[in-house]
Structure formats: structure tokens, C-alpha cells
Amino acid sequence: MELTQGVRFDTLGLSEPLMRALEKKNYEVSTPVQAGAIPPMLAWKDVLAKAPTGTGKTFAFGIPILEHINPADDQVQAVILAPTRELALQITEELRELAVYMEGVKIICCYGGQPIGKQINALKRHPQIIVATPGRFSDHMKRRTIKVDAVQTVVLDEADRMLDMGFIHDVTRILDKIPHRRNLGLFSATISREVMDIAWVYQRDAEEITVRAEEENKPDIVQYRVDTAAGDRVNVMLRILEKEHYERVVVFCNTKGTVERATKYLQMAGVEAECIHGDIPQAKRERVMQRFRDGKLRVFVATDVAARGIDVDDVDAVFNYDVPEENEYYIHRIGRTGRAKRSGTAYTFVSDYAALVRLDEIAKFTKNTITPVSVDAEGNLTAVKKG
Numbered sequence: 001m002e003l004t005q006g007v008r009f010d011t012l013g014l015s016e017p018l019m020r021a022l023e024k025k026n027y028e029v030s031t032p033v034q035a036g037a038i039p040p041m042l043a044w045k046d047v048l049a050k051a052p053t054g055t056g057k058t059f060a061f062g063i064p065i066l067e068h069i070n071p072a073d074d075q076v077q078a079v080i081l082a083p084t085r086e087l088a089l090q091i092t093e094e095l096r097e098l099a100v101y102m103e104g105v106k107i108i109c110c111y112g113g114q115p116i117g118k119q120i121n122a123l124k125r126h127p128q129i130i131v132a133t134p135g136r137f138s139d140h141m142k143r144r145t146i147k148v149d150a151v152q153t154v155v156l157d158e159a160d161r162m163l164d165m166g167f168i169h170d171v172t173r174i175l176d177k178i179p180h181r182r183n184l185g186l187f188s189a190t191i192s193r194e195v196m197d198i199a200w201v202y203q204r205d206a207e208e209i210t211v212r213a214e215e216e217n218k219p220d221i222v223q224y225r226v227d228t229a230a231g232d233r234v235n236v237m238l239r240i241l242e243k244e245h246y247e248r249v250v251v252f253c254n255t256k257g258t259v260e261r262a263t264k265y266l267q268m269a270g271v272e273a274e275c276i277h278g279d280i281p282q283a284k285r286e287r288v289m290q291r292f293r294d295g296k297l298r299v300f301v302a303t304d305v306a307a308r309g310i311d312v313d314d315v316d317a318v319f320n321y322d323v324p325e326e327n328e329y330y331i332h333r334i335g336r337t338g339r340a341k342r343s344g345t346a347y348t349f350v351s352d353y354a355a356l357v358r359l360d361e362i363a364k365f366t367k368n369t370i371t372p373v374s375v376d377a378e379g380n381l382t383a384v385k386k387g
Contacts, residue, residue: 006030017101031056036209046203051211071104074126075150083162085111134170155185163194221338230351243379246316273299320348
């Protein structure tokens with residue numbers, strides 16, 4: 001089933017507490033993936049959903065899961081697996097907002113890099129929903145600190161990324177240990193061979209949903225290529241920030257070292273900038289992300305993996321300080337802007353011939369138009385004629 005539009009939430013037969021939570025957030029109309037996934041998941045059917053990043057997948061599986069939870073039963077009833085701690089934390093936060101009027105529903109998040117003792121204490125509060133990274137969930141199952149006998153629903157979010165990152169053995173081990181589940185949801189931006197394998201083995205008569213990344217679902221993002229010397233990237237970025245008055249910006253770099261350097265240069269220029277990457281302690285990463293979400297941080301600099309799970313609807317612009325190494329990374333990066341029906345802008349810096357070739361490949365693969373521009377001393381953009 002291919003979908004291009006949503007439906008009103010009040011046509012889906014949702015409970016009063018959930019409708020109140022949606023009204024509180026001013027959500028009236030679902031996105032296409034929500035319209036496609038909520039009814040079959042409510043009916044306990046398996047779902048295989050292919051939808052671009054930023055199309056509301058968390059609510060697509062979160063709403064049916066919450067509707068099925070029995071608050072009087074203190075066993076684990078639903079498990080949601082995500083590839084990174086940032087995404088796991090983001091899902092947990094969104095589910096808690098949805099469950100704000102549902103008494104007795106407890107949701108906890110388990111991920112690597114946090115002391116396991118702290119999580120064991122949280123598990124003693126008997127949550128009905130666990131959001132976790134696959135490795136840490138496996139650890140808890142081995143320690144018997146998580147019991148899965150009563151689990152009815154399992155969801156793999158960003159299934160393609162999770163399997164790409166080498167979690168396939170953890171994922172299959174977990175699914176094998178939950179034989180009595182009633183439904184399995186696979187949500188993915190791309191349906192890779194590995195995702196198909198999981199679907200083939202673990203799903204039965206799954207409802208297949210495809211949301212195409214075009215028409216009103218394709219984010220409205222203007223994309224520019226900026227040719228500049230590597231050492232001049234920060235200066236060019238500063239000129240654009242000044243000219244366009246951007247208030248909330250994400251900058252992507254390929255390596256931790258570049259993230260650190262770019263952040264330092266921005267701070268030296270008086271810009272409110274902070275960064276996250278794999279070597280920064282989790283508590284600090286969460287603080288930085290929260291500041292960005294709260295609008296207290298103008299520029300957020302990150303590597304690709306560290307930035308997953310940052311769902312902020314009003315990012316004004318994305319800067320690719322480096323051309324990404326993977327085609328999919330480009331889609332994920334620029335998808336941070338132009339969300340929730342707003343328009344956005346993406347700038348990619350090209351400093352050498354190899355980067356230019358890479359960006360041309362990305363443009364062909366993603367079928368995006370990336371306009372070459374030059375930036376003058378005042379931050380004005382001028383299209384560069386080809387030839």
C-alpha cells in the first residue's frame with residue numbers, strides 16, 4: 001500500500017487520553033505513515049513500513065502500542081529497539097508525551113554507555129514499555145533483569161541502520177526469545193536485504209506501507225554547493241549565518257576531530273555553538289541536545305551517528321562542513337531541516353576535486369538538485385554558471 005496523505009486522528013477510534021495528548025500538541029491530522037500503520041497495528045497485524053526520516057514514525061507505532069497497554073499489568077508488554085541511544089531517548093520522550101494522560105503506564109529507556117545498575121533499578125519499577133538499543137537489551141536478557149514472557153509487540157525503528165551497524169545477531173536473538181508476540185513492526189527509511197530477511201523470517205502476512213519521499217511528503221529543502229578552501233569554511237558559514245539571521249543550525253562533519261575544530265572556531269567568533277560525537281560522555285551529549293531542542297543553542301555541530309535521534313522541527317539550515325561519505329547520510333543530514341511543512345536550506349562545502357565528485361554522485365543517487373553558488377563578503381549567494 002502506497003500512501004501520500006494522512007487522515008484526521010479523530011477518525012482512527014483512539015482513546016480519550018490519547019486524543020487529549022494529541023490535542024495538547026496541536027496534532028489534528030496524521031502523516032501518511034501514521035495513517036497507514038496505526039489501523040493494522042491496532043488490529044495486531046505485522047507492519048513493514050518504508051518511510052523517509054522525519055515523517056512521524058514514532059507516533060505510527062507509539063499510538064497503537066499505548067492503546068494496547070494494560071496499566072494494571074506490571075509485566076513488559078512492548079519492546080522498541082533503536083540503533084542509537086540518541087534515537088532511543090527521543091522515542092522515549094515522545095512516548096511519554098503521548099502517555100501523559102494515561103495513568104499507570106511506565107516507559108523506560110535502556111542503552112549502552114550508562115551504568116547498568118541504574119537501569120536495573122529503573123526496571124524494578126516494572127515498566128510496561130522498554131525502549132532500548134539492541135546490545136544493552138541483550139545484556140539485560142542475559143542477566144535476567146528483563147523478562148519478555150508477556151511481550152506482545154516488538155518494533156524495530158530505523159531497522160536498516162540497526163542492521164547496518166552490526167546488530168543483526170542481537171536483534172534475531174531478541175526476536176527468538178519472544179515467541180509469543182502478537183505483532184512485529186519494522187520501520188525503515190530503506191528496505192535493505194537484511195530488513196527483508198528479518199521480515200521474511202519473523203513476520204506473517206505483514207501490511208506493507210510505502211511513503212514516497214515526494215510531493216507534500218518530500219521536505220521543502222533548497223540545496224546549495226559552496227566551493228571554498230578548506231580553511232575558509234567557518235568564515236563563509238559565519239557570513240551566511242549573519243546574512244540570513246538563522247537562529248537554529250546543525251553542522252555535520254565526518255570526523256570527531258573536525259567536529260571539535262569547527263566548534264572551537266565558531267565559539268572563537270562569538271557564536272553560541274556546542275558539539276557532540278562518540279567520545280563525549282552521554283550525560284553531556286544529552287545536555288547539549290536538550291539545550292538545542294529548547295532553543296538555547298544557535299549552532300549544533302555533530303558527526304552522523306551522534307546526531308541521530310535529534311528530532312527538532314524548526315532547524316533553519318543544515319551545513320555539511322564535509323561532504324558525507326555515504327549517500328544515505330546526505331539524506332539524513334539535510335532531513336534535519338524542512339520538517340513539519342516548513343522550508344529549509346542545506347549548504348554543502350566542497351574544498352577539493354574528490355569532494356566534488358562525491359557530491360555529484362550523491363545528487364544522482366538522491367535525485368536532488370544541488371545548486372553551485374559563490375558567497376560574497378556580505379554573505380550573498382550567487383549562482384555559479386556551469387561550464
